[in-house]
Amino acid sequence: MSNPTPAGDQAKVRIQLTTRHADLGLPQDTGPLLVSTSLRRIQLSSLVNNILSTPRPVPFEFLISGQFLRTSIDDFLTRNGISAETTLTVEYVRALIPPTYVASFEHDDWVSSVDVLSASSPAAGWAGADIAAGQEKILSGSFDGYLRIWDTSGQLVATSSPTSHGQHPIQSTKFLSPTKLVSAGDDCCVRIWNHSNPTNTDNPSATASITPSLELYGHHGAINAISVHAPTSRILSASSDHTLGLWSTQKSSAPAAPSDLFPENSPSLTSSNKRRKISQPTPPPPRRGPLSLLTGHAQQVSSAVFAPNDASVAYSASWDHSLKTWDLPTVTCVDTRTTAHPLYSLLALSGITLLAAGTSARHITLIDPRTSARSIAALTLRGHSNAVVALAQEPGSWYGLVSGSYDGSCRVWDVRSVRPGGADIGGGQVGESVYRIGRESLGGKREPSGGEGVRVFGVCWDKQLGILSAGEDKRVQVNKGS
Amino acid sequence: NIDPESLLPKLPSPDELRPFPTACSVVFRGHEGRVRSLAIDPSGEYLATGGDDGTVRLWQLRTGRQNWSVKFSGDEAVNVVRWRPGTEAFILAAASGENIFLVSPPIAGKPDVERSSRDVLDAGWGYAATNGASATNGPAKKEAAAKWTRPGPQLEEKGVLVKITVRSTVKVINWHRRGEYFSTVSPQGQSSAIAIHTLSKHLTQLPFRRLKGLAQSAQFHPSKPIFFVATQRTIRSYDLARRELLKILQPGAKWISSFDIHPGGDNLIVGSYDRRLLWHDLDLSTRPYKTLRYHKKAIRAVRFHQGGLPLFADASDDGSLQIFHGKVVGDLMENATIVPLKVLRGHQVRKELGVLDVDWHPKQPWCVSAGADGTCRLWQ
Numbered sequence: 001m002s003n004p005t006p007a008g009d010q011a012k013v014r015i016q017l018t019t020r021h022a023d024l025g026l027p028q029d030t031g032p033l034l035v036s037t038s039l040r041r042i043q044l045s046s047l048v049n050n051i052l053s054t055p056r057p058v059p060f061e062f063l064i065s066g067q068f069l070r071t072s073i074d075d076f077l078t079r080n081g082i083s084a085e086t087t088l089t090v091e092y093v094r095a096l097i098p099p100t101y102v103a104s105f106e107h108d109d110w111v112s113s114v115d116v117l118s119a120s121s122p123a124a125g126w127a128g129a130d131i132a133a134g135q136e137k138i139l140s141g142s143f144d145g146y147l148r149i150w151d152t153s154g155q156l157v158a159t160s161s162p163t164s165h166g167q168h169p170i171q172s173t174k175f176l177s178p179t180k181l182v183s184a185g186d187d188c189c190v191r192i193w194n195h196s197n198p199t200n201t202d203n204p205s206a207t208a209s210i211t212p213s214l215e216l217y218g219h220h221g222a223i224n225a226i227s228v229h230a231p232t233s234r235i236l237s238a239s240s241d242h243t244l245g246l247w248s249t250q251k252s253s254a255p256a257a258p259s260d261l262f263p264e265n266s267p268s269l270t271s272s273n274k275r276r277k278i279s280q281p282t283p284p285p286p287r288r289g290p291l292s293l294l295t296g297h298a299q300q301v302s303s304a305v306f307a308p309n310d311a312s313v314a315y316s317a318s319w320d321h322s323l324k325t326w327d328l329p330t331v332t333c334v335d336t337r338t339t340a341h342p343l344y345s346l347l348a349l350s351g352i353t354l355l356a357a358g359t360s361a362r363h364i365t366l367i368d369p370r371t372s373a374r375s376i377a378a379l380t381l382r383g384h385s386n387a388v389v390a391l392a393q394e395p396g397s398w399y400g401l402v403s404g405s406y407d408g409s410c411r412v413w414d415v416r417s418v419r420p421g422g423a424d425i426g427g428g429q430v431g432e433s434v435y436r437i438g439r440e441s442l443g444g445k446r447e448p449s450g451g452e453g454v455r456v457f458g459v460c461w462d463k464q465l466g467i468l469s470a471g472e473d474k475r476v477q478v479n480k481g482s
Numbered sequence: 483n484i485d486p487e488s489l490l491p492k493l494p495s496p497d498e499l500r501p502f503p504t505a506c507s508v509v510f511r512g513h514e515g516r517v518r519s520l521a522i523d524p525s526g527e528y529l530a531t532g533g534d535d536g537t538v539r540l541w542q543l544r545t546g547r548q549n550w551s552v553k554f555s556g557d558e559a560v561n562v563v564r565w566r567p568g569t570e571a572f573i574l575a576a577a578s579g580e581n582i583f584l585v586s587p588p589i590a591g592k593p594d595v596e597r598s599s600r601d602v603l604d605a606g607w608g609y610a611a612t613n614g615a616s617a618t619n620g621p622a623k624k625e626a627a628a629k630w631t632r633p634g635p636q637l638e639e640k641g642v643l644v645k646i647t648v649r650s651t652v653k654v655i656n657w658h659r660r661g662e663y664f665s666t667v668s669p670q671g672q673s674s675a676i677a678i679h680t681l682s683k684h685l686t687q688l689p690f691r692r693l694k695g696l697a698q699s700a701q702f703h704p705s706k707p708i709f710f711v712a713t714q715r716t717i718r719s720y721d722l723a724r725r726e727l728l729k730i731l732q733p734g735a736k737w738i739s740s741f742d743i744h745p746g747g748d749n750l751i752v753g754s755y756d757r758r759l760l761w762h763d764l765d766l767s768t769r770p771y772k773t774l775r776y777h778k779k780a781i782r783a784v785r786f787h788q789g790g791l792p793l794f795a796d797a798s799d800d801g802s803l804q805i806f807h808g809k810v811v812g813d814l815m816e817n818a819t820i821v822p823l824k825v826l827r828g829h830q831v832r833k834e835l836g837v838l839d840v841d842w843h844p845k846q847p848w849c850v851s852a853g854a855d856g857t858c859r860l861w862q
C-alpha cells in the first residue's frame with residue numbers, strides 16, 4: 001500500500017498501538033492506524049480512550065522506541081531521524097501524574113525511614129483491616145531513636161517510649177499490622193512494638209502509644225534495613241555485620257536470645273551510676289534470638305527483601321557488589337549475581353520479576369534474578385548525582401518506581417521508558433527519570449555539595465497518600481500526583 | 483620528522499581505569515576549627531576524626547552521622563588518629579599534645595567487640611605489674627621514654643582506657659600490621675622523636691637516639707621487619723631485627739611532609755611541602771622513579787589504597803585532592819604505571835590551609851579527606 005501525501009493535506013503516519021496493561025488491551029481487530037503527524041500526547045490519549053470506550057477517560061502516555069512522546073509526532077520523527085513511511089510501534093501506558101508537593105512533617109532529627117498504613121498497604125491487607133480514607137497513618141523512624149505515628153493532617157499521634165538502654169538511630173521501620181510495628185537500626189537490635197490508638201474508647205484522656213513488645217538480638221553490626229511479612233510471621237534484616245537476619249515475630253516460636261549481646265553486658269556500662277541512669281524508663285521487653293543468620297556476603301548487607309509472590313524466597317544486596325537469592329526454609333543461597341558497583345538499596349518489583357538495586361555509583365541497576373536470565377544488568381536508570389539509598393514501587397503498577405538519593409531528590413521512573421545505552425557506559429538499556437522531586441525545605445535553592453542537609457534516606461509510595469520521602473532535613477515530605 | 487608524542491609510552495585513559503572516586507557523596511560536619519587527621523576503621527564502617535577543637539569524633543561512614551565524641555583535657559589540638567589493624571577489636575590511637583590515648587569507642591550493639599578491645603588494652607597493666615614496670619614507669623636509670631597511665635574516670639567512662647605521655651608533641655602515629663606495636667613521631671623530640679610502643683607490655687622504646695635531621699614521619703614495612711623514618715630531606719630504612727641501616731632514599735624534596743608504603747612493600751610515595759609528589763621504586767634506585775607536580779600549594783598527606791585497588795591519593799593546601807592510578811607489577815624489569823585520574827575539589831581553603839589528611843576505604847574505591855574548613859568528605 002502506498003502512502004500518498006497529497007499537497008495541502010496534513011502529513012500522516014501509520015501507527016501500531018500496543019500496551020502491557022492487561023486491563024486496557026485493544027480490541028483484537030485493531031490494526032495499524034493512519035494518524036496526522038501533528039498529533040501530540042493529549043490527542044493520542046483521547047484517541048485510545050475512544051477505541052477502548054473507557055467509562056471514564058484514562059490519561060495515557062506514549063512510548064516510541066522507549067522514549068516518551070513529549071512533542072508532536074512530527075517533531076519526534078524529525079528529532080530521531082525516523083521516516084514517516086515507517087509504521088511506528090506506539091506503546092500506551094497509564095500516565096504517571098506529576099507528583100506535586102502536599103505537606104512536610106517536621107521532626108527533631110534526621111528521618112531515616114517512612115511507612116504508610118492505608119487501605120491498600122501490605123500491613124492492612126495482611127490483617128484484613130479496612131482503613132477508611134482520611135484514617136491512614138504515617139510511621140517514621142528517626143536518628144533520634146524514636147518512632148512516630150502521624151495522621152494525614154500532619155498531627156503527631158504517638159511517639160515510641162524510650163528503649164531500656166538509650167536511644168540509637170533507627171534506620172528502618174515498617175507496619176506489621178495496624179497495631180504492630182517493627183524497627184531496627186544502629187543498636188543492632190530488631191524491635192517489635194505494640195501500637196494502641198484508643199480513639200474509640202469512652203475514656204477521652206487515653207492517649208495513643210508505641211511500646212516495645214519484643215527485642216530480637218543476634219546481629220553484630222548496625223542494621224541497615226528490614227522487611228516484614230506478617231502471614232508467615234517473618235522479618236528479614238540486613239546488617240553491616242555482613243549477614244541477613246531471619247526472625248520470627250512470635251515470641252513463642254523464636255529461639256533464646258544470645259545474652260552476650262545484651263546492652264547491659266556492655267563493659268562501658270559497668271559504672272554503677274551510668275547503669276542506674278539508663279535502666280530507669282522501662283524494664284526491657286522479652287528478648288529472643290534469630291531463626292537464622294544467613295552468611296555469604298563479604299561486606300555490609302544494605303537491604304534484604306521477600307520475593308513479592310513467595311515469602312520463602314529472599315533477595316539481598318550488598319556493598320560487595322552482589323545480589324543474592326536465598327531459599328529461606330533451607331537457609332541457603334541459591335544464586336549470586338555480581339554487578340560492577342556497591343549496592344545500597346534493593347526493591348523486588350512485583351509482577352515483572354526484576355530486581356532494582358540502587359548503587360553508590362549514582363544509578364539504579366535492574367536485574368532479572370531468574371537463573372535462566374542471560375545478561376546481568378537488564379537495564380540501568382541514570383540521573384541521580386549521588387548514592388541511591390532507597391527504592392519503592394508504584395502501587396498498582398508493575399513498571400513505576402521511585403528512588404531516594406543522597407543528592408537530595410527523589411526520582412520517578414518507568415522501566416518501560418528505555419533506550420539503548422552508548423558504548424561509553426557499557427551498552428545495555430538505559431532509562432531516564434520521568435519526574436524529579438526536590439526537597440521543599442530548600443525553598444527553591446540548589447542542592448548543596450554532597451546533598452548536605454537534604455539527603456533522602458527513605459521512600460514509600462502509597463496509593464492513597466502518594467510518595468513519602470524521609471530526609472536529613474528532618475522531614476517526611478509528601479508528594480502526590482493529583 | 484617523527485612525532486615526539488609517538489615515542490612516549492601509551493598510558494591508559496582514566497575511563498579505562500574505573501572505579502575511582504569522582505564526586506563528594508557525604509559531608510561530615512561537626513568539628514569546630516580544622517580537622518587535622520582522619521582514618522576509616524578496618525571494617526570500613528566508621529570514620530574517626532581529630533581536630534583543633536581537641537575532640538576525637540566517630541562517624542558512621544554510610545550516613546555521615548556522628549556516633550560519639552570525646553574531648554581530651556586541655557586545649558591541645560588532636561593531631562592524629564589511627565586505627566589498630568584487625569576487626570576482632572575496635573581500638574583507636576589518638577594523639578593530643580604529648581599524650582597518646584588508646585580508645586575503645588563504645589559502639590551501641592557491640593558489647594562483645596568492646597570486651598575484646600578492653601582485653602587487648604588492659605593486658606599490659608598486668609604485665610607492667612608483674613615485671614615491676616621497671617622498663618618504662620619505675621625509677622630507672624634514665625628518664626622513662628613514656629608514662630603509661632589510666633586517663634581517669636571521666637575519660638575512662640567514654641572508653642578512653644590508656645594514656646601514654648611522651649616528651650613532646652606527637653604528630654604521627656602508625657601501627658604495625660599485627661596491632662601489637664605502633665610508632666609515634668614527635669618532630670621536636672630530638673633523641674626521643676621516634677618511639678615504638680608495645681601494646682601488650684605497655685612498653686615504650688626509643689630506637690633512634692641519634693637521628694640526623696628533623697623527624698617527619700615513620701612507618702613499618704607492610705610485611706618485613708623493616709622500619710622507615712623520614713626526616714626533612716631523606717627517608718631511611720632500617721632492619722629492625724639486625725638494628726642496621728638498609729637504605730637512604732633521596733626524594734629530592736626540600737621538606738618532606740608525609741610518605742606511604744605500597745602494600746606490596748617495594749614502592750613508596752612521598753609528599754612534600756614544596757608541592758612535589760614522588761614515587762620511589764625501592765628495587766630501582768634511591769632517587770625517585772617519578773616526580774609529579776600538580777598542586778599549587780604544599781602536599782600535606784599521601785596514601786595508598788590498602789585493599790588491593792591500584793589507587794593512591796594526595797591532599798594539598800590548595801584545597802584539592804588528586805587521585806592517581808598506581809599499578810605495581812611483580813616483574814622486577816617492569817616499572818609501575820602511574821596515571822593521574824581525578825582532581826577532587828570541594829574543601830574551602832582557610833588561612834592558607836586546605837586538605838590536611840586523606841585515607842582510603844579498606845575495600846571500596848572510596849576516599850575521605852579532612853579539611854581546614856572543619857569538614858570531612860567522603861568521595862565515591
Ligand SMILES: [Mg+2]
Pocket residue numbers: 748763765811812813814815816817818
Ligand atoms: Mg618493581
